[in-house]
Amino acid sequence: MAAKVAGCPTIIAVDPQLSRRELALELGATHAVDPKHEDPVEAITRITEGGADYSVDCIGFPAVVQQALECLKSPGICASVGFQGADNEITINQGHLLFGRSLVGVIEGDADPDEFIPRxxxxxxxxxxxxxRLLQVFPLAEINEAIDSAHHGKVTKAVVRFPA
Known part of the structure; x- marks a missing residue:
């Protein structure tokens, strides 16, 4: 959605869950890639005719961070917003950085809340x-279902609502 609002002409969503790829297309993605059936780096390089200007890693798995760097043209910037815990060691092929690619970590949008939230x-x-459209609300009594749904990719964002 943010890429669409920013006016990006090509927006590629990569997700193993069909329902999430379909939602991404409804919300502004121009292409969707299933990483279980197609190499994301090859697909993105083909779709963009040489590599993306920007990529966003939303999961924090080492292999996904690496792919998010590999799919970039040079220069290109990868923003990593995925979080797998404070101890999440990843290995980066320095060659991807030496050829003008950048990897930046982003937390909470790196935004000024006084401007960002009203916007x-x-x-x-x-x-x-x-x-x-990204949220599914669960009552507190269904917290285990919420966790399971998030863990298995059944929902994009599980929200647990506590009683008033």
Missing amino acids: MISLYREGKFPFD
Whole structure:
């Protein structure tokens, strides 16, 4: 959604879950890649005719971070927002960095909340950022189902609602 709002002409979603790829296409992605059936780096390089200008790693798995770097053209920037815990060692092929690619870590959007939150609310009200489509709300009594659904990719974002 953010890439669409920013005016990116080509937006490629990579996800092993069909439902999440379909949702990505509904929300602005122009292409969707199933990493179980197609090499994401090859697919992105083909679709973009040489590599992406930017990539975003949303999971933090070492192999995915590596692919997010490999799919970039030079120069290119990969933002890693995925989090697998404070101790998540990854190995990077330095050659990908030496050829003008950058890897940056991003936490909470690296944004100023006083500007960012009103902007997101405005975009939501305009129908340009329907983040609620990413959420599935579970009552507290179903917390285990929420965790299982998130763990198995059945939902994009599980939200547990506590009683009032």
